[in-house]
Amino acid sequence: MLAEICEHFVEHSDVVVSEQGASLRSEDWAIDVTTADERLMIEIRTENDQMLAATRTMFAEHLFYFAGDEPFTLEWSIPAPKVRPPGFHEATVVGSKIVTPRMRRVILAVDDVTPFVGGDMHVRVLVPPVGRVPVWPKLQENGRIGWPEGEDELLVRVYTIRSVDQEANHVSIDFLQHPKPGVATPGADFARDVEAGQRVALMGPGGGSLPAAKSILFSGDETALPAIARMVEEAPVGTTIKAIIEVEDAGEEQAISHGEPVSVEWLHRS
Numbered sequence: 331m332l333a334e335i336c337e338h339f340v341e342h343s344d345v346v347v348s349e350q351g352a353s354l355r356s357e358d359w360a361i362d363v364t365t366a367d368e369r370l371m372i373e374i375r376t377e378n379d380q381m382l383a384a385t386r387t388m389f390a391e392h393l394f395y396f397a398g399d400e401p402f403t404l405e406w407s408i409p410a411p412k413v414r415p416p417g418f419h420e421a422t423v424v425g426s427k428i429v430t431p432r433m434r435r436v437i438l439a440v441d442d443v444t445p446f447v448g449g450d451m452h453v454r455v456l457v458p459p460v461g462r463v464p465v466w467p468k469l470q471e472n473g474r475i476g477w478p479e480g481e482d483e484l485l486v487r488v489y490t491i492r493s494v495d496q497e498a499n500h501v502s503i504d505f506l507q508h509p510k511p512g513v514a515t516p517g518a519d520f521a522r523d524v525e526a527g528q529r530v531a532l533m534g535p536g537g538g539s540l541p542a543a544k545s546i547l548f549s550g551d552e553t554a555l556p557a558i559a560r561m562v563e564e565a566p567v568g569t570t571i572k573a574i575i576e577v578e579d580a581g582e583e584q585a586i587s588h589g590e591p592v593s594v595e596w597l598h599r600s
């Protein structure tokens with residue numbers, strides 16, 4: 331299990347494996363894991379309590395993922411308080427608009443947009459069942475996220491914060507409509523049917539940001555388009571940018587600018 335964890339975390343941190351266990355180091359946290367009999371002893375160090383809580387939850391989720399179906403328990407010297415998970419933000423739908431025939435923009439009001447400015451840009455969007463008072467996730471003592479079940483089960487999908495309006499405390503997310511006959515597309519449908527005043531939640535941001543490079547080549551389809559467009563807009567002046575983006579047809583092309591027009595090669599799937 332530790333070997334699998336190390337292999338996975340190479341993408342996110344510096345990993346040093348020794349006979350005693352492993353050390354994982356990122357900009358934000360240090361995690362030392364030592365092996366003892368059938369156990370892993372884990373020590374997490376961060377600069378502040380907020381980051382400690384976020385790192386514990388992140389690592390706890392990974393541990394259970396890599397434990398798979400094996401019996402596995404996790405205890406911390408100080409159990410996690412049963413509060414909302416790190417990075418949890420309630421949001422209220424302000425409205426929506428049609429960006430292109432297959433792309434809906436949903437505008438959300440949050441109390442504080444600061445966490446969404448710069449840096450990581452992806453979030454989990456949590457949508458409660460229509461007509462029910464939302465029941466939001468809470469931390470469990472082992473640091474994992476406890477999700478509501480049954481009638482209160484949430485729809486959870488990953489999206490990109492397309493833009494942030496710091497004055498209004500609004501964030502926007504672009505949802506691709508990808509209808510398939512006979513197949514439910516709950517995330518896309520939420521954006522299609524959304525109404526002002528609806529309550530949702532965001533968890534994050536995480537999962538990547540603008541790379542620090544003088545020259546960047548982007549490639550992706552419509553689900554990557556919000557991230558590509560945002561990264562282009564946020565790239566420092568002077569960055570050389572080229573993007574290759576596949577969309578359904580000419581109607582799905584969007585203006586992407588970086589002070590001046592950016593070189594985009596649009597590929598039409600149809």
Ligand SMILES: Cc1cc2nc3c(=O)[nH]c(=O)nc-3n(C[C@H](O)[C@H](O)[C@H](O)COP(=O)(O)OP(=O)(O)OC[C@H]3O[C@@H](n4cnc5c(N)ncnc54)[C@H](O)[C@@H]3O)c2cc1C
Nearest residue numbers: 452487488489490504505506508514515516517518553556
């Ligand atoms: C880091 C990250 C950021 C993302 N950002 C965005 C974003 O900003 N905007 C956005 O629209 N999407 C984004 N996505 C993709 C989005 O999470 C998925 O498309 C999601 O599965 C859509 O949920 P759904 O409920 O509509 O469909 P699902 O219930 O997940 O899937 C229903 C059916 O549709 C198919 N399907 C799912 N997604 C697509 C698709 N994109 N194209 C064609 N068929 C599909 C599935 O294979 C399945 O058969 C992002 C994904 C990641 C990992």
